[in-house]
Amino acid sequence: MTDGAAGGDRFAMYDLFAAYGALIDAAEFDAWLALFAATCTYHIVPRENYERGLPAGLVYCDSRAMLEDRIRTLREANKYNIHTDCHLIGLPRLTGEEGDAKLVEAPFAVYQSDQEGETRLFATGLYRDRIVVEPDDLKFRDKLVLLDTFAVPSLLATPL
């Protein structure tokens, strides 16, 4: 993920984030899960709690099995809450390294549209992720969703 000869690593990082949003929006959750490493975590935490060191998260998936389980539940729930998501993700930014992982951040906004074609802002926040190469693709090993928006009752009906 250096700015190597081809810039290919950097583009791969951009593609990982682009695919992350696109696959949720297209409800292709198996392909979405494949963006995560075999060993992975997925946490959603209100940004304020995170900054104060409070442990209270909205979603804590500490293993891939938990993440798969969560997605299965969401799919069921969304049979009764039909909507379309639209993820807009800002340019990802390398902020450091930790062992074999790259630390990468990107801001995001998610919009939701209902069956009547009305769209509203759903949530904004910041992805703060650890990305690894496994085996020859980039994958999310740890995805932390720092959520600005936590007043929405239906908030957890969609992956962020």
Next chain:
Amino acid sequence: MTDGAAGGDRFAMYDLFAAYGALIDAAEFDAWLALFAATCTYHIVPRENYERGLPAGLVYCDSRAMLEDRIRTLREANKYNIHTDCHLIGLPRLTGEEGDAKLVEAPFAVYQSDQEGETRLFATGLYRDRIVVEPDDLKFRDKLVLLDTFAVPSLLATPL
């Protein structure tokens, strides 16, 4: 548009999308039209209709002449509906190839501001495009705008 030695093709793809939004927002519609290939299509379809295979589109320009005509009409109409657009377009994503065309997708949000300086979300959706090299620049050959938002009466007063 491979990740070649310079990454230049990829950047050219990014630039095409950046210019697409910027030129609408700046109301530079001749320059905007120049981003399309000589033979091109431009369709706006509610995403739901598209997914169900329904043909009902909001805008069907099946030739460059039709697209030019549409833009001419919009320019007239917007003399009486003065507003500023702001397109935010996510990172474009290569999803495949079809003959000499690259299949590229990008999510977008469009905001509109009125003369009083009030801004509102106008529409979100997904561009699903075919891009070609013609003669040495990238151009949109087929632009399909899959629209999440279709409940807005004034929806078609601006290019998406």
Next chain:
Amino acid sequence: MTDGAAGGDRFAMYDLFAAYGALIDAAEFDAWLALFAATCTYHIVPRENYERGLPAGLVYCDSRAMLEDRIRTLREANKYNIHTDCHLIGLPRLTGEEGDAKLVEAPFAVYQSDQEGETRLFATGLYRDRIVVEPDDLKFRDKLVLLDTFAVPSLLATPL
């Protein structure tokens, strides 16, 4: 900032904008100031005024000292207006050169969340910047914020 062998200059430009938004959102204002050249300007002007050639700007910092002063004031003010910003910035676009500076534009949207976790669109607009290399990093020499949204009373309580 050509599409050179590594595409590194282009990525550096992308990173400059990504850092610009991220550092405001993280309230890291010293690091944010370090993105500006030693000699710099920072102007916020309603887009309409700008297009009509009206001089009326909302913020005029014609030197780095003025910009530092402004940030100091905002920090004080925001002790009483606690919120979280989220900047979404579109792909930056090279539009020309002027002496040793690159002319670069990028559209943006800023969202604000309050302490109750409610999020609203705050402002949209266009960055129209001059970027220079100083001494080995890219820096903003002149940042012009063309603002679509100017009806918001609290508008100037946050850097855009």
